[in-house]
Amino acid sequence: MSIFRSDLAELKAAQVNVPFKKRMMCLNESCLDPFPQIRNSFINRMEKVHLNRYFSDGSAELRKALSTYVGAGLSEENLLWGNGADDILYHIFVAVRENDQSFALSLAPSYFDYKTFALAVGLKIRFLDLQEDFSFDTEAYIQKASDPNCRVAILCNPNNPTGNLFAREQLLTIIQALPDKLVVVDETYFEFSRASFVNELERHPNLVLVRSFSKAFSSAGLRFGYAISSPENIQELKKVFSTFHLSILTQSFVLSILENQQVFAEQIAMVLKQREDMLKRLEKLPSLIVYPSATNFLTLNLGDCSKVVFDNLKENEIAVRDVGAHPRLRNCLRVTISCPEDNNAFIDALKAFWG
Ligand SMILES: Cc1ncc(COP(=O)(O)O)c(C=O)c1O
Numbered sequence: 448m449s450i451f452r453s454d455l456a457e458l459k460a461a462q463v464n465v466p467f468k469k470r471m472m473c474l475n476e477s478c479l480d481p482f483p484q485i486r487n488s489f490i491n492r493m494e495k496v497h498l499n500r501y502f503s504d505g506s507a508e509l510r511k512a513l514s515t516y517v518g519a520g521l522s523e524e525n526l527l528w529g530n531g532a533d534d535i536l537y538h539i540f541v542a543v544r545e546n547d548q549s550f551a552l553s554l555a556p557s558y559f560d561y562k563t564f565a566l567a568v569g570l571k572i573r574f575l576d577l578q579e580d581f582s583f584d585t586e587a588y589i590q591k592a593s594d595p596n597c598r599v600a601i602l603c604n605p606n607n608p609t610g611n612l613f614a615r616e617q618l619l620t621i622i623q624a625l626p627d628k629l630v631v632v633d634e635t636y637f638e639f640s641r642a643s644f645v646n647e648l649e650r651h652p653n654l655v656l657v658r659s660f661s662k663a664f665s666s667a668g669l670r671f672g673y674a675i676s677s678p679e680n681i682q683e684l685k686k687v688f689s690t691f692h693l694s695i696l697t698q699s700f701v702l703s704i705l706e707n708q709q710v711f712a713e714q715i716a717m718v719l720k721q722r723e724d725m726l727k728r729l730e731k732l733p734s735l736i737v738y739p740s741a742t743n744f745l746t747l748n749l750g751d752c753s754k755v756v757f758d759n760l761k762e763n764e765i766a767v768r769d770v771g772a773h774p775r776l777r778n779c780l781r782v783t784i785s786c787p788e789d790n791n792a793f794i795d796a797l798k799a800f801w802g
Pocket residue numbers: 474475530531532533534558603607633635658659660661667671672
């Protein structure tokens with residue numbers, strides 16, 4: 448018998464399964480390294496940090512700044528932060544798991560790591576497949592989520608890797624139909640879609656929103672994400688976190704980001720403009736279908752050429768993501784909107800491929 452949980456024998460350790468190339472367009476990161484632009488603010492803050500001490504005050508300042516950013520009349524009690532949205536999702540799963548039959552419900556295809564984290568904490572996971580146009584059946588979702596063993600229903604909005612936003616009314620119908628179930632809306636790409644359920648939190652005590660600083664705030668390497676929910680839910684979730692789980696350095700950097708929001712607003716505007724530009728240029732290329740997106744990435748269907756194009760891009764030092772594992776996205780690649788130079792190189796490589 449193993450000294451570890453027996454179901455771990457079937458799992459693999461997490462790894463980043465992408466090519467590392469000069470033009471990284473595979474992980475939906477930002478091409479802006481924010482450090483040079485907010486360096487002074489960060490260094491000023493660092494000089495006041497006492498690394499030898501456990502902390503409390505820094506946290507209070509961050510809570511205030513973050514609640515101001517979130518707005519919607521919410522307060523510090525509505526917030527919980529962690530080392531990336533991933534860390535928040537992981538701990539939500541820890542907090543809801545009741546027994547060996549407990550499961551999470553997700554759409555498919557959706558964010559791959561819902562499955563990774565669910566299995567890591569001993570939670571099962573079930574899926575409802577998206578339809579051909581990337582929408583899904585409301586009643587079928589509610590029916591699956593109504594199973595007493597379903598402990599959390601997750602909706603990624605906009606959805607990764609399809610890029611689409613779901614109809615607001617549809618998600619509201621689901622949230623309303625499941626008052627006794629935790630419903631998580633993953634708003635990791637919120638700053639690109641501007642669609643949020645933050646104004647619904649007061650009406651729906653079962654709702655938790657998850658957000659990230661990895662995308663719009665150009666800080667994937669920093670690891671900062673947060674949950675927004677009722678003070679009661681936040682209190683429950685806090686019970687499964689350790690006391691000092693977010694480094695004082697991360698906290699200082701996040702405060703510097705929030706102090707310099709203009710830098711990121713400009714970057715987001717650039718990404719949105721580049722996204723529309725790329726979409727138009729890709730639509731003109733034969734042999735591919737490009738799907739509309741409310742995120743910082745585009746998903747393309749390249750038919751039978753998808754694997755060859757993926758390799759060809761790699762040879763041209765361009766890394767994109769092969770998202771073709773789910774049948775709904777068969778032959779699809781996902782490309783992150785990057786700086787104009789990377790985006791042009793990507794389009795040029797595609798054009799060269801088709802001669
Ligand atoms: C939908 C979705 N949720 C969560 C995450 C994880 O974000 P973080 O870097 O904040 O952990 C990602 C990252 O790609 C994502 O696409």
